[in-house]
Structures are given as structure tokens and as C-alpha cells.
Amino acid sequence: MAGSEKSSLTKPRWLLAELTYACPLQCPYCSNPLDYARLGDELSTEEWRRVLSEARALGAVQLGLSGGEPLTRRDLAEIVTHARQLGYYTNLITSGYGLDEVRIAELKSAGLDHIQVSIQSPEKLLNDELAGTESFEHKLEVARWVKQHGYPMVLCVVIHRQNIHQMQQILEMADELGADYLELANTQYYGWALLNRDHLLPTREQFAEAEAIAQSYKEKVKGRMKIYYVVPDYYEDRPKACMNGWGTTFLTIAPDGMALPCHAARELPGLNCPSVRDFSIREIWYESAAFNRFRNYGWMKEPCRSCPEKEKDFGGCRCQAYLMTGDMADADPVCSKSPHHHRVLEAIASTQRSASDKPLFFRNARNSRALTG
Ligand code: SF4
Numbered sequence: 001m002a003g004s005e006k007s008s009l010t011k012p013r014w015l016l017a018e019l020t021y022a023c024p025l026q027c028p029y030c031s032n033p034l035d036y037a038r039l040g041d042e043l044s045t046e047e048w049r050r051v052l053s054e055a056r057a058l059g060a061v062q063l064g065l066s067g068g069e070p071l072t073r074r075d076l077a078e079i080v081t082h083a084r085q086l087g088y089y090t091n092l093i094t095s096g097y098g099l100d101e102v103r104i105a106e107l108k109s110a111g112l113d114h115i116q117v118s119i120q121s122p123e124k125l126l127n128d129e130l131a132g133t134e135s136f137e138h139k140l141e142v143a144r145w146v147k148q149h150g151y152p153m154v155l156c157v158v159i160h161r162q163n164i165h166q167m168q169q170i171l172e173m174a175d176e177l178g179a180d181y182l183e184l185a186n187t188q189y190y191g192w193a194l195l196n197r198d199h200l201l202p203t204r205e206q207f208a209e210a211e212a213i214a215q216s217y218k219e220k221v222k223g224r225m226k227i228y229y230v231v232p233d234y235y236e237d238r239p240k241a242c243m244n245g246w247g248t249t250f251l252t253i254a255p256d257g258m259a260l261p262c263h264a265a266r267e268l269p270g271l272n273c274p275s276v277r278d279f280s281i282r283e284i285w286y287e288s289a290a291f292n293r294f295r296n297y298g299w300m301k302e303p304c305r306s307c308p309e310k311e312k313d314f315g316g317c318r319c320q321a322y323l324m325t326g327d328m329a330d331a332d333p334v335c336s337k338s339p340h341h342h343r344v345l346e347a348i349a350s351t352q353r354s355a356s357d358k359p360l361f362f363r364n365a366r367n368s369r370a371l372t373g
């Protein structure tokens, strides 16, 4: 790549370290790849130390430690210690399953800044059903410990048709737990969630009702709890600026060392994402074909190429384009200007009609079965 082009590139600011695909839970909307069990060996502690050092040297300042369930890594505190020494702001993204007070204290003394705990539902039965593990009471306990140990309390609930009717209870649960932040993340339809979309995509009316409840609760808890409502893009007519623009801000490293411009990019055929086992982070960020593939605007097809809005949304999500049209250079079909927008409308229409009679596929090998809703 020419020097001038290289110097015009931004640096990665966010590093998402997916430490493992192992997880004792089995959410049917999990963002891990469908074939995660067949992927290669996890990076060692030493390899993670090198990745963190190189990304920090390049400019990364925020570090997310996720998975799978990152707590299954016995070397988690060691990785946090190294990140702290490098000056990262560190965020553990966890289901809370397997976390106890001893481990919370250990992570605190390693320098962890932030813990985000996810809960599937404010109701034990549904939480345990979706998680596939009796975990509800423990998650509540973990949320309280997180607060007691002086972390900001961040609760995350993934929203879909099975729990969207519980929006009021979700908000009340977060408030009772003393959450400082509540992230209400409407499901993004990739991987397991796409497989289960007929069960998970709420109707337009359900979205509207849930959003109104969340917005009015925002007022009630102003100054006490911040609520982030991640808008569901199927019900928008313009896509999100996915990853803030491909290869501009975010760098994800998968458990086997594959470097991804977005955590779902493994789904894209022929992208040949590089591995940190073969290349340095600097080479990956600046030189790799995968990271350069959708930078800037030269790759765009119509209608994006001549669209005045392309600098706002960069044509949307490449993974969503590929999964719904078969061409990763297409406009994200969420966009009403896309010739494939009817596919989103059809998915919505099928959701309005009835519940699916297909089984719900859980992430781990468990008997799949139909849920109502
Ligand atoms: S979404 Fe659920 S199954 Fe997937 S990694 Fe997170 S807790 Fe585990």
C-alpha cells in the first residue's frame, strides 16, 4: 500500500479479545460462529500478551474481554494484569456464570475496570430456559457483588420475541439491582440468531411498545441509571454505520487468533482473515487484504456508490448484506434503497403472521424444541 494511503488510515481504538468460544450457557442468539466447535486451538497466555502489547502500541485504548465465557480461561487475571500495565481501559463481558467473590476480588486487584453482566430474562424460568443452565439467582448475586466491589454496574439484556413483553420487569430488575447502566440490545440477526430468527424477531407493534416503555423509564431514572436502547435495524429504513466503518475503529481477535474487522466477519467467504499467529497486528491492520477490503468507498456498488448518505452509514453491515443477498458488496438490505430490501420486509411479515413451527436451535448440543411466541 502507498505510504500516503497508509498514513491516512485511522488506528484501532477498540480491541475485542474473544478469549474462548467455550461457554456453559447456550443462548439461541449467540454471536459465536455456528461451527465454533471445529475451530482451532485457543491462543495461549503468551500469545494474548503479545496481541495486547502490539494493539496498544498501534493505538488501541479500550479492551473488551469476551467469548464465549471469558471466565473459563484460568489465565484471565494474568491477561488483565498485562492489559492494565499497558494502560488499557478493561471491560469484562460475561454471563456471570462461574464468577464468585474471590474471583471478583482477584480481577479487581489485577486492575479490571469494568464488568458487564448479561441476564436473559427477569424471570427465572425463561432465563434458565434460554441459558440452558440454572443460572438466574447466581446472576442476580453476581450483579450485587459487582456493585459491592466498587465496579460500575452494567447489566445487558438481549431483547427478542421471547422476552420483549417483559420490558417493564427488565427495567425494574435493573433498577432494584442498582445498575448504573442498562444495555437493552435488540438482537442482531447473524449466526445463531439468524438461524432462529423466526422465533426471535418481535413484531413491529412489540418493538414500538417496548421502546415506549424503555423511553419513559429513562426519564424516571434520569441521573441514577443510564439506559442504552440499541435500536433494531430491521425496523429502520437506513442501516447502522456498522463497526463505525470497516477497519476504522474496531479490531476483534477470535479465540484461535483470527483477526476480524467485525466479530461476525468469519461468515464472509473468501475474505481470508489473517491470523495473529502469522502476522503482527500492524501488518494485519495496515496491509492485510481483509482489513482493506471495505475501507473507503471504492468497493461499493450501486445504489451506495452514488448515494449522498454513504459517508454516514458506509453502506451498512457487510455480514448482513452477504447473509441476505449472497453478495457482501451489496447495500445492507435494511436500507429502503436496496433492491433486496423486500427480504427484510418478508422476514417482518412472516413474524407478524405466526410463530414458527421450526424448532429453536440452542448453541450447544441440546435437544432443540419449539417455544411459543
Ligand atoms: S451469548 Fe450466551 S451462549 Fe453465547 S457466549 Fe454469551 S452467554 Fe455464552
Ligand code: SF4
Pocket (backbone or CB within 6 Å): 238, 239, 303, 304, 305, 307, 308, 309, 310, 311, 313, 314, 315, 316, 331, 332, 335, 336, 337, 338
Ligand atoms: S444506498 Fe447504501 S449508502 Fe445509501 S443509505 Fe442505503 S445503505 Fe446507505
